[in-house]
Amino acid sequence: MKTVRYTLPIFFIVASIIYGVLIIQLPPATLGMPSGPKQFPLFVCIGIFIFAVIDLMNIHKENLKDNEDLALLTKGNSFKIIVIIIGICIIYTMVFEWLGYLLATVLFLAGLLFYLNGFKKWLMNMIVTLVVSFSTWYGFTQLLQISLP
Secondary structure, eight states: OTTHHHHHHHHHHHHHHHHHHHHHTSOOOSSSOTTHHHHHHHHHHHHHHHHHHHHHHHHHHHTSSSTHHHHHHHHSHHHHHHHHHHHHHHHHHHHHHHHOHHHHHHHHHHHHHHHHHOGGGHHHHHHHHHHHHHHHHHIIIIISOOOOO
């Protein structure tokens, strides 16, 4: 259970790095200051990174005497699960515009749920996938009249 404490700061460190790279790739603004749209998100990204590193260091100091927690995180299943879920999320963001919201979300949720729950719960996985995907699609496109890719 102690290894779970490491997962959140590590997640925020990785997410802030990815977020920072995406912010830097934003095109410059055509009106006003060219770097204006990048400044606030970049400050938020840097703040998240700094606080996540501080949190990770505090957790590590607490567990310095029994350093087996970090070893369990890297040796155990939890690190593999985190990496695979991040990979599934990255693939989802890459195919989102190409496949469209509905198909990409169905494939994303199905892949995620089948990975986490296994194939024994296939009916529940498919029901959750279809209900969540279609209800969010209907809510955005029909009720809120927001066009999705």
